[in-house]
Amino acid sequence: VGAETEWLVVDSSDPVAHVPLTRLRTLVDGAGPLSSGSRVTYEPGGQLEISTAPFPELGALHTALAADLSQIRAHLADHGIALTGHGIDPLRGPLLQQAEARYRCMSDYFGSAGLAPMCTTASVQVCLDIGADHADALRRWRLAHALGPVLVASFANSALQAGRPTGLRSTRQALWSGLDAGRTAVPAGADPVEAWSRYALDAQVMLIRDGEAGWVADPGMSFREWITEGGAAGGPTEQDLSYHLSTLFPPVRPRGWLELRMIDAVPDPYWPVPMAVATALFDDPRASELAEAAVQPVAGRWRQAVADALTDPSLAVAARRCFTAAVEALPRLGAADLVPIVSEYAERYVERGRCPADDLGSHEPDAFIASTVSTQRRTVRGAADHPATR
Structure with missing residues (x-):
């Protein structure tokens, strides 16, 4: 199991200002190598991503990520910078800060509609084992997609965009899923093998290397057409295929493992909860069996999850059953230390038919700015003492 946690970056003295990526890179470099080996990368709008190595069990993953996150947060806090957990930036509009060819071409391909999902969204991506054999892989693939709407609804945290309510609980998921159906x-x-192969072949090529001209956006062909008809420089290489696969963004992406991409970034101190719940429901046999039964009635309810989250009665029932199964499974997985934070989240949100977006949707922008600054100051002071980040 592994995780990729994305964070919005905020200047605590001016939460509505964009933090220049050059400044952020300098500060992160000053924090030194992360003690548990996580990798730091940057999203197009300057969001910071911390990606772990794969771990043999959930407890080790949590310990490593907590240490690395605490290290980088403490260093950034010394310079007035905070990392906040929201599925979409609640205050600022999009600003493309990455100058790399990949992101320029991606922006050209998606057009103006792509700027918000590229530059203002953040998620918790849980990376789970593909399975022991073909039958297990098939089961896990189907569970991932059936469970997806429940995970969207349970962790929806993007009801405000650029200071205004959107009318959705997970605006981040709505933006990505509506961007380009052929790749999202x-x-x-x-x-799964046949479905993913067809999906990848039929998706439009986002960018292609054109000799000395560099990268060219949207050459106007699917990958299947590139294979069968060739391009200006001939057919694709294996490296071209590998790069093409990295430009596909479905809710569940197979990469030799299953990458769950549908979960909004969540508020502190709850960042461990999505990875704990997802891992328990996939890796504990009893919890997995209970989850399969619980999510069967709501499989495919992506739109309801995005708009209504756990105010949808059927999604609420499925979520409560899944969280109960996960809490019971965590000690069996050697992760009993995560039971308190998962139970706290369940009591605050899931058992009440709520999600973090319900905390945000009622805030006026000025009040939310004050709340954001206050929360970040408390986070920096108290992170070392909270069980989830110890």
Whole structure:
């Protein structure tokens, strides 16, 4: 199990200002190598991503990520910078800060509609084992997609965008899923190998290397057409295929493992909860069996999850059953230390048919700015003492 946690970056003295990426890079470099080996990268709008190595069990993952996150947060706090957990930036509009060819071409390909999802969104991506054999992989693939709407609804945390309510609980998921169905929708088909192969072949090529001209956006062909008809420089290489796969953004992306991409970044101190719940429901046999039964009635309810989250009665029932199964499974997985934070989250949100977006949707922008600054100051002071980040 591994995790990729994305964070919005905020100047505590001016939460509505964009933090220049050059400044952020300098500060992060000053923090030194992360003690547990996580990798730091940057999203197009300057969001910071901390990606772990794969770990053999959940407890080790949590310990490592907590240490690395605490290290980088403490250093940034010394310079007035905070990392905040929201699925979409609640205050600032999009600003493309990455000058790399990949991101320029991505921006050209998506057009203006792509700026907000590229530059203002953040998520918790949980990376789970593909399975022991073909039958196990098939089961896990199907569970991932059936469970997806429940995870969207349970962790929805993007109801405000640029200071205004959107009318949705997970605006981040709505933006990504509506951007380009050929690369962001759920692959169709019961067999994962066939479904993913067809999906990848039929997706439009986002960018292509054109000799000395560098990268060219949107060459106007699918990858299947590139194979069968060739391009200006001939057919694709294996490296071209690998790069093409990295430009596909479905809710569940197979990469030799299953990457769950549908979960909004969540507020402090709850960042461990999505990875704990997802891992428990996939890796504990009893919890997995209970989850499969719980999510069967709500499989495919992506739109309801995005708009209504756990105010949808059927999603609420499924979520409560899944969280109960996960809490019971964590000690069996050697992760009993995570039970308190998962139970706290369940009591605050899931058992009440709520999600973090319900905390944000009622805030006026000025009040939310004050709340954001206050929360970040408390986070920096108290992070070392909270059980989730110890």
